[in-house]
Amino acid sequence: MSDLTVDVVDAKGKKAGKAELPEALFDAQTNIPLIHQVVVAQLAAARQGTHDTKTRGEVRGGGIKPWRQKGTGRARHGSRRSPIWTGGGTVHGPTPRDYSQRTPKKMIAAALRGALSDRAREGQVFVISEIVAGDKPSTKAALAALTAVAGDVSKVLVVLDRFEDVAWLSLRNAADVHALAVDQLNTYDVLANDKIVFTSAALAAFVAGPASGKSAKAVATSSEADAEEAVVKAAPAAKAPAAKEEAPAKLKAAPKAEQEKAAEAAPAKLAEVSDEADAEPVDGVYRGEKPPAGYDIKGNEDSGKYHTPDSPWYGRTIAEVWFNSTEAAEAAGFVAAVAPKSEEDDK
Known part of the structure; x- marks a missing residue:
């Protein structure tokens, strides 16, 4: 055809x-x-689908039993809003x-x-x-x-x-x-x-046929085109002062950045000095990861206790301070984590 x-x-x-x-x-x-x-x-x-009827539970009233269950000779009822009553609810509406x-x-x-x-x-x-x-x-x-x-x-x-x-x-x-x-x-x-x-x-x-979404192109009216041109012309004028204001701001921000870098570098230098100072034992106390010979008592600064090699928690304790004797540990303010046997026997 x-x-x-x-x-x-x-x-x-x-x-x-x-x-x-x-x-x-x-x-x-x-x-x-x-x-x-x-x-x-x-x-x-x-x-529209907005039709709606009320069931016996939605109709107003009917909360009281019309008459007692027995003795009246009439049929038993529990509510005046039952579907079989006038003014009652609708069934399957x-x-x-x-x-x-x-x-x-x-x-x-x-x-x-x-x-x-x-x-x-x-x-x-x-x-x-x-x-x-x-x-x-x-x-x-x-x-x-x-x-x-x-x-x-x-x-x-x-x-x-x-x-x-x-x-x-x-x-x-x-x-x-x-x-x-x-x-x-x-x-x-x-x-x-x-x-x-x-x-x-x-x-x-x-x-x-209908236009596809990819090929559809919006065409502006003359008034919209004029408004867009006005916005484009006004844009460079608005951006020019901002560019001028950014330069002084960067100049002012430079000293602050240098101060922050110096402040961050200061604690690092102090830490290096303290590490070097702690490298040598002082009065039987050593602060470091590798203690010299004879410094085998571990001290924990958070708990304020020290552990001798015969302590049950010695192997699980991370030492922050090392001591060469119990006297040095007690002089530094630490107490024994495990009481001596004599004290335990007295208790």
């Missing part, structure tokens, strides 16, 4: 050329069950829910192609160059143009491009005409109307 060809008519009803309806869009197979499924899903998604159904995009597109193909095979697809000639909106002129193109306009769907402002304004008061943007064309609206009228711009946009 070849593409369908229809006449293009202008706003005055005169022939202005021909337009081709692609076979893939307007001569596809019409799958009735598929169209039915898509339309049902579309109408279901349009439902509607609650808020979402009616939308998941319909694959390919199914939606196939249903739309089938509906358009059915209208095209019946000769109910028309193309008009423009709805209204000129820049002045006119509902009367728009209806006259549609009548000249499609005849009876009691149930007609007009597909417009979003940039055709005059056509939108002209058709907004037409009660029997349903105007729709080309990117909102759907199966239900095609089936709900007997005739489909495309403008030349809308047909070209529909055949071209």
Whole structure:
């Protein structure tokens, strides 16, 4: 099969050329069950779904038992808001829910192609160059143009491009005409109307398909472009003083940086001096990692205790100070971690 060809008519009803309806869009197979499924899903998604009824637990009142359980001769009841009472709750009533159904995009597109193909095979697809000639909106002129193109306009769907402002304004008061943007064309609206009228711009946009995200490019209006140019011109003037102010700031910051470096270096030098001083034993006390011969008593400054080689914790103790005798350790203010046996026996 070849593409369908229809006449293009202008706003005055005169022939202005021909337009081709692609076979893939307007001569596809019409799958009735598929169209039915898509339309049902579309109408279901349009439902508001805010309906709600109150159960016996939500109805006001009914907290007290109407009468006692036995002795009255009447049926037993526990609440006046039971579903069998007037004014009671509703059983299995509607609650808020979402009616939308998941319909694959390919199914939606196939249903739309089938509906358009059915209208095209019946000769109910028309193309008009423009709805209204000129820049002045006119509902009367728009209806006259549609009548000249499609005849009876009691149930007609007009597909417009979003940039055709005059056509939108002209058709907004037409009660029997349903105007729709080309990117909102759907199966239900095609089936709900007997005739489909495309403008030349809308047909070209529909055949071209939706624009991909990668190729889409935003176009600024003239006012936005002027505003952007003003911002660009003002930017260098605003940055120039800042550049001048940064130079003195760096000069002032230089002495502070040198002072901080000197302060950091001072403790390191003091530590080196102290390490050198601690390298030699003083009064039986040695501070260092490798004690000389005879300095085998470990001292821990945090606990203030010393450990002799026969102490049970000697091997697990990390020595911070070494002593050559217990007298030197006690003279430095340390106490024995393990009391002598004589003292333990006295206790």
